[in-house]
Amino acid sequence: MTASLPTRFTQLLGIEHPVMQDGMGSGSFTTGDIAAAVSAAGGLGSVSTADLWAEPAKAERVFRGQMELVASRTDKPFAANIPIGVDHSGDVIGASTNHLNYVIQARREDPALERQLRVVTTSGGPPDQFRAVIRDAGLLHFHKVGSTRQALRAERAGVDLIIASGFEMGGHTHSKPVHTFVLGPNVTEAVEVPVLISGGVRDARGLAAALCFGADGVAMGTRFIATEESNWHPAIVARVLEAKEGDDTLFPGIYGPIRGLRNEAVRLLQKLIDEGATPEEITEWKAAAFRRVQDEGDVHLGLFPTGQVASGITEVVRIPDLVSGMVSGAAAILARLAGPRPVS
Structure with a gap:
């Protein structure tokens, strides 16, 4: 009971x-x-x-x-x-x-x-x-x-x-x-x-x-x-189970900073910002990146929100x-x- x-x-x-x-x-x-x-x-x-x-x-x-x-x-x-x-x-x-x-x-x-x-x-x-x-x-x-x-x-x-x-x-x-x-x-x-x-x-x-x-x-x-x-997506679950301390990072979100796992998508987002993309272009890119990780399981080129606690989930x-x-x-x-x- x-x-x-x-x-x-x-x-x-x-x-x-x-x-x-x-x-x-x-x-x-x-x-x-x-x-x-x-x-x-x-x-x-x-x-x-x-x-x-x-x-x-x-x-x-x-x-x-x-x-x-x-x-x-x-x-x-x-x-x-x-x-x-x-x-x-x-x-x-x-x-x-x-x-x-x-x-x-x-x-x-x-x-x-x-x-x-x-x-x-x-x-x-x-x-x-x-x-x-x-x-x-x-x-x-x-x-x-x-x-x-x-x-x-x-x-x-x-x-x-x-x-x-x-x-x-x-x-x-x-x-x-x-x-x-x-x-x-x-x-x-x-x-x-x-x-x-x-x-x-x-x-x-x-x-x-x-x-x-x-x-x-x-x-x-x-x-x-x-x-x-x-x-x-199974690829996301697998990545959470693999996560270690320090694998997370912050990147610009829709309402403020987002915590997620560090990957190539985070680097590309920062590159887009540094190159002077408009807010509308950045929002459109982020929307596609969120969909990519969840629809396709692309944990490399998709933005992947996850808490630091992932490092303790096994x-x-x-x-x-x-x-x-x-x-x-x-x-x-x-x-x-x-x-x-x-x-x-």
């Missing part, structure tokens, strides 16, 4: 385990299979935006299809992850607004989605612009931050939960580096709303540490790549085993630490 670690996060959603699948979308990748498995295992799965550069009708069709896939496989709650992108003028890009509208419309039209799709997670920019829309739609609003200042702003805006993501996280990370061991305790001390820790977590020890920081659970992305339920596991093992292991660690200390 799996141990229980109830927190404010699990109580907020009525779920079993304080483990969330973080946003993992970029290029043409979809996360419905992973999200369904995580939610069915008692955590909180997340459907991520698949392709922010896609034609709107296609983007809505794919995003809606992923929501429906999750609802068809489990009756448990799940989330939708929507990055808040801004254009070169500082305005929120239309794709971010569109994807929020896709979520709201889908819930209006489908009773199962209205019942199960309970959360929208935002990231990238301030949550203020979307806060009222998310609240009025009857959704919980989680927001990802990379600093205590951002956490306080999110709390003032009225979000229901904060994801404190350390600089070692994969995908879009933060322009000012604050790592998980510093950011987590700082944020939990500063805010009253529930907090999840993201960045560098892969097992029971990470969950136990997050709870010791005062957090209410963890959110993970990279760890879920190397699972049986993942539909990431095997493909089943998501139910991963989630339950994390909770049981964390409970055992905390019980051991709370027990009598041996006398030397």
